[in-house]
Amino acid sequence: MGRTYPPTGAYVVGREKVREFATAIGDANPAYHDLAAARSLGYSDVVAPPTFAFVIAYAGSSQAAMDPELGLDYSRVVHGEQRFSYSRPIVAGDALVATATIEAIRAVAGNDILTTRVDLTTEAGEHVVTTTTVIVARGTAEESA
Amino acid sequence: MSDVLVGTTLPPQTFRVTRFDLVRYAGASGDFNLIHWNERFARAVGLPDVIAHGMFTMAEAARVVTDWLGDPGRLEEYAVRFTRPVPVADDDAGSVIEVSGEVTELLEGGRAKVMLTATYEGQKVLGNAWAIVRLP
Numbered sequence: 001m002g003r004t005y006p007p008t009g010a011y012v013v014g015r016e017k018v019r020e021f022a023t024a025i026g027d028a029n030p031a032y033h034d035l036a037a038a039r040s041l042g043y044s045d046v047v048a049p050p051t052f053a054f055v056i057a058y059a060g061s062s063q064a065a066m067d068p069e070l071g072l073d074y075s076r077v078v079h080g081e082q083r084f085s086y087s088r089p090i091v092a093g094d095a096l097v098a099t100a101t102i103e104a105i106r107a108v109a110g111n112d113i114l115t116t117r118v119d120l121t122t123e124a125g126e127h128v129v130t131t132t133t134v135i136v137a138r139g140t141a142e143e144s145a
Numbered sequence: 146m147s148d149v150l151v152g153t154t155l156p157p158q159t160f161r162v163t164r165f166d167l168v169r170y171a172g173a174s175g176d177f178n179l180i181h182w183n184e185r186f187a188r189a190v191g192l193p194d195v196i197a198h199g200m201f202t203m204a205e206a207a208r209v210v211t212d213w214l215g216d217p218g219r220l221e222e223y224a225v226r227f228t229r230p231v232p233v234a235d236d237d238a239g240s241v242i243e244v245s246g247e248v249t250e251l252l253e254g255g256r257a258k259v260m261l262t263a264t265y266e267g268q269k270v271l272g273n274a275w276a277i278v279r280l281p
Contacts, residue, residue, distance in 0.1 A: 024173035025204040026160070031217055041216050050211065050220050051204040055174050079199045083224035089217060132224075 003067075004101040010123055011056045015092035018048045025049060038091070045092035053084055057098055057118035057131040070105065070114065080113065081134035087127045096120045096128060103132070112137040149257060149280055155213045155246035160205040162197050162231065163239035170201045184235065196230035202242060202270055203227075206263045209244045210276050219279045221256065226272040231265045240265055246276075255280050 015035075022032035030037035031047045038046045090096070103115040118131045167181050176198055179186040187195045203225050211217040233240050243264050250258035261274040 021173045024169045050207050054200050079227050081226045085222050
């Protein structure tokens, strides 16, 4: 527990990627699409929707979930819980480094429940957002064997 | 929003999700898990149909909060539990997710806690869904 994985290379947030993601969730909020609207709110570029942080964190948490030493059967994994804690919103132009940490792993009723935290920071070390992901691997705990 | 009180409700919204939305979300998010677009695979692993990405549902539910706030950067924390999948049939009607929200606590620093309810066919698809926001 408490295992922390090496930080990823920086993910550079593109303006068109932000717009693509906002369009994919059907969200027309001008802050996500329109540079002038985002700047009028005080941001340097278009703002990413809140759950976009998961897209960046996904690789980091997968790295943890796929750790062979954890012995999870990834074909039976479901997303159980998700939490975001923001210091500020992600904006286009950010270069974010993801650091994944295993917070907890426990066996409940034959399922393995894994809690992974991913901290997204700028390359200079400024905290932007922390994502906490709980995944449930059904029927994989040893006690169920 | 100095008039926000405990019990203040956020404008509710409904979100329609079709297979097209799931394919587009898969591409934009990078989550190509087969259960979200391959019906044959979804049924083979015991699901009733293709199901929406939990993160898609979480993104839609957030809109009730961010549309209310205007500035999405006023969202400080956001958490949900995924309690029930949203099946999405291969038709034009899609599946409709209904989301409502209510202020349940006023916090120091002009902040508030909002509890969200998201349902599909009358059953909750998110559990313990809440947000902490900085009020405008």
